Amino acid sequence: MFPLIETIHAVGLLTCFALLATSRIGACIRWLSFQGILFGMVPLIVHDDGLTTRVLLLAGGNIALKGIAFPWILLKLRARANYNREVQPFVSFVMSILCGILILALSVWLTQEMKPALAKAPFVMLDSSIFLIFVGLFLMISRRNALMQVIGYLVLENGIFVFGVITVVGTPLLVELGVLLDAFVGVFVMGIAIYHITREFGSMDVDRLTELRG
Amino acid sequence: MFEFIVSISLLALGGMLAIVLFPRAGMCQLAGQICAVSGSAFGLVGALHVLVTGDAVSLSGVWQMPGGSFHLEIDVLSAFFLLPIFGLSIVTGLYGRSYFAGHGGVASAASWFHLNMLTAAMALVIAAHDGLLFLLAWETMALSSFFLVIFDDRKAAVRHAAWTYLVAAHLGTAFLLVLFVLLGSIAASSDFAAYGAALKDHQALRSSVFLLALMGFGVKAGIVPAHVWLPEAHPVAPSHASALMSGAMIKVGIYGLVRILTLLGTPETWWGWLLIGVGALSGVLGVLFALAQHDLKRLLAYHSVENIGIILLGIGIGVLGLARGMPLLAVIGFASGFLHVLNHSIFKGLLFLGAGAVQRAVHSLELEELGGLLKRMPWTGTFFLIGAAAIVGLPPLNGFVSEFLLLYAGFLAVLQPAAAVAVAGLIVLVILGLIGGLAAACFAKAFGIVFLGSPRSAEASEAREVARPMRASMAVLALLCIAIGLGAPLAVASLAGVVAQMTGATVGTTSAELAIVARPLALAVSVFAVLIAVAALAWALRARRLAVASARRGPVWGCGYLFPSPKMQYTASSFAQPLTTQFHLLIRNRETFVPPQGYFPTASSYASDSGDPALHLLFVPTFRWFDRVVTRLNVIQHGHIHVYILYVAATLIALLIWESF
Amino acid sequence: MPAPGSFALPLCALILAPLLLGIVNRTKAVIAGRRGPPLLQPYWDIAKSLRRGAVYGEATTWLFRLGPVVGLAALVAALLVMPFGGLGAPVSFSGDMIVLVGLLALGRFATVLAALDTGSSFEGMGAAREMHFSALAEPALLLALATLARVTGSFALTPVYQSITIGAWADALPTFALVAVTLLIIALVENTRIPVDDPTTHLELTMIHEVMVLDHSGPDFGLIQYATALKLWIFGALLVGLMVPVRSGSAWFDGTAMLVGMVLLAGVIGMIESAMARYRLVYVPQFIVAAATLSAVAFIIRLV
């Protein structure tokens, strides 16, 4: 089944680059949901002890949240600010892609040291998980729009989720559900925050929030 | 020890009562005063008892604080330093109530609370025989005196002074923290005895310990250039608090230094040199700055710096003597230092109380607004005169005795073949001579401008003599000045115990060595007796002459100008001008001089105002520079969330990369 | 307890002191080609003022009257520790130098306060100058005494002066010479003679000592005049004791030698006064510091 993983890995990387290169927020959200569904399937593949309810629950919950719920919330929010659908990057798209390549190199280099310790884990997934984390960070840093920061945060979450799935066998279900719940509440809260911000500031440009300094 | 405990608890009680009774100003004043006086009296008795018997009393108990233990011990050294504290506290307690008459309940409650706390804390510092206990008392002392300084907090200058004071105090405490923590770590205990034992087998640390002590305690004692808090803080506190702070509190700094010296064993030669150098610097600069002041209490505060310098000169000579194995030199040096500690607390207390009386009578301490007060406040004037003569070191008063000892030690050193000692002695002689001359000039100015001539302002001309208790407390100190002056041999002989603790010799040998200098003092006193006799004779003679011949009042010689007015009197600035211009390099006098012009000159004036160079050349620029530099940090926190996220990411990546290598 | 005979020394000091002033004035007159006042004129002056009544300024207090008294008493007491060349002082103890300096300071302080008591700006001016110069002269004097002490190995005046013999001079010629110059300068400063101050000037603005005592009159002024003479005697004894190392052991011989020396000193002062002009006040401090430097050099020579 490794080819399958390879594929997911490759496609996952591509989704990241797509996120880096897209200028329309709507498109970004769709890429995000696709990525969520893609990586939501990972638990179904990597586990070695049959399709237990636990695994199904895990995969289902993730796909449902990251593939459907979050994108839906984000689209709703975008609809509120319909006059502004650009991601407003600090860094041009070309530069972003170049940075993406650098980040890829960095993450591969970093995972080199972990790999011997994590004998059983599929290495490619390890790479992509670290890569996702850093791309998420990069998106949050380099995009003005509040929605893009949420998107970046979710990409980061995906990375951590993947890492957890492939390294830690048998995390208690309670913990997993707690994590999912937190992710859900987190996005929900961020949504409300963005709602207030757009109402107060009349835009989602969080770079305008610079009255508190010193 | 019993008396000590009683006195501490009485003082604490007094503070509490004052707070509790604050709705009724009179009651809380009374409570504060009674407890202050009685408590200090108890403490004084205890200290004297220890001094007389010469055997230490101590009290240890459990104290739930890691790194500390409850150990009080009053040996001869502590007892000696308790004298000025409790003695002055009695007098100020006597003085304070009439000084505060008319203040509101809250104000007087606060002042009495902090005054009693200050006395108690100082006493505890002296008695503490444990590092942590010492620090605790030390900080409490600083805090309570801080509240006394900021007593009149409506004035911005007062607030600034209080800030300066507490900052300086804390700076000193930082050094002391390191000092005691270091000692504690090598001794594995916080008891002074353990420190001493541990230092014996950590010879390498001795010099750094000494330097830490000198810096830490020097700030409190007010050595140049760490003296800047003194002229800020002392003038603004209530006068009896200033008396207590200047008379007793800065001596606590000296005590700390001396105590550490006793723990350090045989000193190095260069310590003595360092002490002498610091003392010389403080002495000369202190008196020079004092000369340039025209606020009476600021002037007195600067004289405290000068006298601390004199004390350090004495201790320095003593240390030199110990280091070079010259017991006689050491004994006389330390004796002069200790005696001057006592004397300075007496006459400086007296002078501050006098200044307080002037303040209360005229509501101003600006020299140019005073004058002619000796006529209007004869008692205060006379006492202040005695104090002034004493601090200048004129025979036959106590100031002369300690300076005699110091000069004696200086001459002894000069006779030594070793150049290192002889030159030190010469420096002491010359510096002390210079200090004496300048101090004389300064107090001629202070007394002359404040009490002599005719009043320079309406308030001064309507001044009234102050209440009886205030006069009484000044009289006590004035009498002490004379008594120690004329009883010099006894005073010196009584120092044997405390000096012996410094030199490590037996009391017997020490008193034998002190006898060597007591005999000349006895002869000197006999000469003073002749002096007084001749003076009385001459006075009687001129009185008899004038009884026959006519004595009348007339105008003073005005060089042909018939109607001289008070405005024409010499001012403080003009009096000091020759000297201040002489040492302009050192005291940075800001002079404003409008010379007379034309054949018929109209307006012309000379005024001088002194800024403290240590402040204006050292501290203020440093602080400004630091502010400027630090304010640049602003750019880190400029409000852009993206960059904040970048910080997080950068930190993470940096750490990951760092630990991958 | 000192022998009663030894009190003869202060006594004859008390008697002869004013004579010095007479000699000084006489010398000046002779050099200026006048006949000048009789040698005993100072005695008559003092006696006259003592007999007079007194006038006191409105502002003055008891301190104004006390000043001259203390000023005189301090000098009289100082005479007790002053040796006269080889002749020992009635009271002698190590450290009596300090007492001497202290007594001089006391007298000065009393005079200055008395001057300030009048509230007149002239007196204030004089007091300021007096304090200024003496503040510098005091360390210089201590420096000179310290040097003598180091050379002679004692710091009690009597033994110090007794050990200043011809041999000692031969031994420590440069040191003694420098100290002698210092003492001379200090003597001129402390007695406010030319080139520091001109006692006979008639312009108050340029005076130092005279302007301080401007408003004293009658007995007070008499005491002041007498004190001036004593002061000159004391500093003269300090200097001449060093300059005339005649230590034969016979009191009469040494005493006469010293007296001759004193007379000569008075003459010298008179000559200086008629030869030199007054320094501007701003130069006086340099003059004193120079004196101190000489002693410092002298000390350094003896250091090794």
Place this chain on the structure above:
Amino acid sequence: MYASQSIIAVLALALSGALFCLVLPRPHHVLKTIVGVSVVELLLALNIWAAVLGPNGFVTAADQWFYIDAFSSFHIVVLTLVFALSSAFASIYFTHEAGGLVFTAAIARRFGVLWLGAEAAMLLVLMSNNLGIMWVGMEATTLLTAFLISLHPSRLSLEAMWKYLIICSIGIAFAFMGTLLAAASIQSDGGAGADALFWTKLASAEAHLDPTLMKFAFVFVLVGYGTKAGLAPIHSWLPDAHSQAPAPVSAMFSGFLLNTALYCIMRFVPLVQHAMGQDFASGLLIVFGTLSILVAAGFIVFQRDAKRLLAYHSVEHMGIITLGYALGPLGGFAALFHTLNHSVCKTLAFFAVGRLGQRYGSHEMHTITGALRADRLWGVALLISFLALIGVAPFSIFMSEYQLLRAAVGASAWLTLVLFLAASGVVFVSALRHMINMVFGTASRHDRGGRDGKLAVPIVVVAAGLLLVLGVWMPLSFYHALSSAAAVLAVRP
């Protein structure tokens, strides 16, 4: 009551209280409720503490999901104490909302829910044995407290809230990464199991932890929870949040939220030391601690807003505590002692500043002058809390810093010692100036109205009394409690 029950009771009470607030009609009902709940919580916490200090030294509940040892129980007590004080103060503060703000019933309910919810979340963090659950609780505190900052939505409060939300979420995400790595580190040698995330398992002597993964884990945990704990240079959210939140919330933030994050870090330290020896963890802690102290000292110099000033003080004191943890057993003792002192002192300071801010209508320090004359009680509180904060004896922070210095000299960390003293000197100088100008002098224009109610004096007396008493005398039992808590960090159960 048995400790294990009271563990459940503590959580249940907080949660039910939170839900109960939803149905309350009036603001003052909510306020009374939170006061009552938090006081009971304090009593329960003390009960737990007593039980933990008993013979076997720890308490567990719900088969190992809850595990409380001396270390966590001490934090629980401090937490509940801070909450009790802050709730009491909130009941005063919100009745005097100034500047056109109205404490409506809706806002009151939201406040009550989030407030008690946050307490429950923090209790969960402190009590859970499972590092995953601990993380869940931590994330929950972030999400719950976010809206406490912008209780009254305004441009500034929203900005602060957004920064807090985003930056801390990232941090917490990293922390989860670290948690996963820690779990992976025990499995790497095949020792898999559903209890991989249980602290007792990881910390047990026979557990073999892979050093490499543990190293990575600690880096992620440190940066992650460190962001929440406000360690420099990742403290950027802190001053904004503290300055914009209502005073009781700010008090709770720097009074305990930061400590909770630090607690999480310290839970990992024994594991790291177990895996790879003493130096790695303490080295990183020393660096971050010292850096925080220095940065905070620098920023304190030029602050203008009183609450921002206090916020930077929190950064400084977090640095001090971190430093203490890095300096061996004595240092750990000092750090725990300092934790209590700082929490009490800082809450008191925020109370005073908040109340005076309401009187003067601003937190700008130059508008607050003569507090002693404007409002004696809170003026005195400001005076005492600031004096204690800058380390003046006889207040307890002086003592804990003295213990810290002893630890530093014992570990002969001279550079750290010097930097610490220098920085605290800078803090002293500038903070003292601010304090003097606020407390003393003639009072500037302020509103005299508004009675404080009968809770005000007890709050101040309790807090100030605690500071003063611990500054001169440390009860023996308290001493033992602290030492055993410090021992947890060094020795593995």
